[in-house]
Amino acid sequence: MSDFVISLAPDAAAAMQGWLQSLKSERRMAAKTLEAYARDFGQFAQFMGDHLGGAPGNRELAELTVSDFRAFMARRRNQGVESRTLARQLSSLRSFYRHAEKTGLFRNAALSALRAPKLPHAVPKPLSPEKARQVAKAEALAGDETPRWVLARDQAVLTLLYGCGLRISEALSLTLAQAEQPALTITGKGNKTRLVPLLPVVRQAVALYRDLCPFALKPSEPMFRGQKGGPLNARNIQLLIARLRGALGLPETATPHALRHSFATHLLANGADLRVIQELLGHASLSTTQIYTEVNRAHLLEQYRKAHPRA
Known part of the structure; x- marks a missing residue:
């Protein structure tokens, strides 16, 4: 998790830590789930650091546009990530931004305009x-x-x-x-x-x-x-x-x-x-x-x- 925090400005790193702590204490998420959420957001932070030319802080995270979020999703797709993983990462980002708005840090309306990837049709398991x-x-x-x-x-x-x-x-x-x-x-x-x-x-x-x-x-x-x-x-x-x-x-x-x-x-x-x-x-x-x-x-x-x- 420390590598991910380095990709963020101090105020955004604190926001991320507060978000993960709330998931642990309020929603009682399992350690593995918290690890996946941290990894998802960390990959997003690393991308945005390259995309914006520097570690993003709360102000930069609040000002991200739909195009910025789509650029991250496109990069992940080009790296071979499947739709289910992309959908989970988008869910992680929305959870973080909801926490930031709930705690009065900042809000971003652009994320709500982003559509989740279409998931493949699920089929039932066959019987013997x-x-x-x-x-x-x-x-x-x-x-x-x-x-x-x-x-x-x-x-x-x-x-x-x-x-x-x-x-x-x-x-x-x-x-x-x-x-x-x-x-x-x-x-x-x-x-x-x-x-x-x-x-x-x-x-x-x-x-x-x-x-x-x-x-x-x-x-x-x-x-x-x-x-x-x-x-x-x-x-x-x-x-x-x-x-x-x-x-x-x-x-x-x-x-x-x-x-x-x-x-x-x-x-x-x-x-x-x-x-x-x-x-x-x-x-x-x-x-x-x-x-x-x-x-x-x-x-x-x-x-x-x-x-x-x-x-």
Whole structure:
């Protein structure tokens, strides 16, 4: 921390120390967290020392413009820092400036105009094949009070999520006419249409539900129904999986979307081509599929060697 303090004028160094002390005493932050905050602000101070031509004091910190802050973020980005780290550093700076304003040292309105870096879309962790099958069967919640057709319905929906990689909205909008085709024609995000094969286990689950459902199912209407006969709501499936998490001892990351992620991850683990998985998921970009399936470097290198004529 001493190297960072040297990058600041005495009054700014005192402000930094007061800020860190308040984080420790008032917010009771852990030592490692305090160390990260100090490092973030220290890197900022070092940059500003070079940027301004001298160690900044409180007056200089108060007069920094949006361009000054952006220059620091751009330097860090050019050094290969990822968006999550940049977002954390921006959060550290805002915390320091809030403390400076709260204690009456100075204020700077420019920092509030700076947007945080866009973070990559987070994807849920996949379930193991065995756990995914247990969730799809939904047998852990079967009981005398559960109507057979409701259990069959839940199994059909969950089997579609895992067996076909559907989004929950896609599964619940399926019509009887769609389900009776050899393959599902799915219109997903961006009105992108894709064909998804129906595995025998998925077809059997849908057929059982259709046979047991007490309501008249019209070919052109969503076939999954709630207990009063209306279209099944996504919230019902979310609550169902929440109950299965408890029954099966699954983590909080086990969600309806985790079944879609498990579908893609298990295909990849068994040698499926990324382009095939991209088409099955309905992704417009292969890069999205790579993130979604947590592609490892070894697999990418293997695909490269197979595909590149000079590899």
